[in-house]
Amino acid sequence: MDMSALRFALGTTNQAKKTAVVLATGTEPVCLAVPSGVSAQPLSEEETIAGAINRAKAVLDRVPNADIGLGLEGGLTFDDRYTNQWYLLSVCAAWNGRQLCLGKGLFFPIPNKAVERIQREGIELRTIIDEWSGTTGSNQRGGAYGLLTGGRIRRAEVFRDAVIAAVTPFVSALYR
Numbered sequence: 001m002d003m004s005a006l007r008f009a010l011g012t013t014n015q016a017k018k019t020a021v022v023l024a025t026g027t028e029p030v031c032l033a034v035p036s037g038v039s040a041q042p043l044s045e046e047e048t049i050a051g052a053i054n055r056a057k058a059v060l061d062r063v064p065n066a067d068i069g070l071g072l073e074g075g076l077t078f079d080d081r082y083t084n085q086w087y088l089l090s091v092c093a094a095w096n097g098r099q100l101c102l103g104k105g106l107f108f109p110i111p112n113k114a115v116e117r118i119q120r121e122g123i124e125l126r127t128i129i130d131e132w133s134g135t136t137g138s139n140q141r142g143g144a145y146g147l148l149t150g151g152r153i154r155r156a157e158v159f160r161d162a163v164i165a166a167v168t169p170f171v172s173a174l175y176r
Contacts, residue, residue: 043118088107088145094169
């Protein structure tokens, strides 16, 4: 899939998310911070998807020479059916002004004690991951995935997969 002719606009300046788009598409996106329209720490799959869609549509409106707007949103969701466990999810929304496609990255278990603090203190997961790792700005690098897996999975890689999934219907002839 050659994506080199497409111009992507990304609704954030987050370095890990920008890296994900470069890894997925082979192109440098125009990065512009736009609001997600959801809480700073989404606590459901629905809210996470809504944030990604809002970013994709907003950035395409603000970067009119782009072909596809991309919104990448990380959030948490609780599985009360099988595991009684919280999961981190990464979503990409791709919007070309007519068609919307979604891609999701890995659902990854998060320690329930982290989400209990998020709910109790009104903080974001990145604050806890920064504390646990003794760093700052972990969400710009490996993120929770990197810390919890000892670097075997990194945030940009999970978002890369979500971007590939969301963009594929725009570039593969099999969808036409």
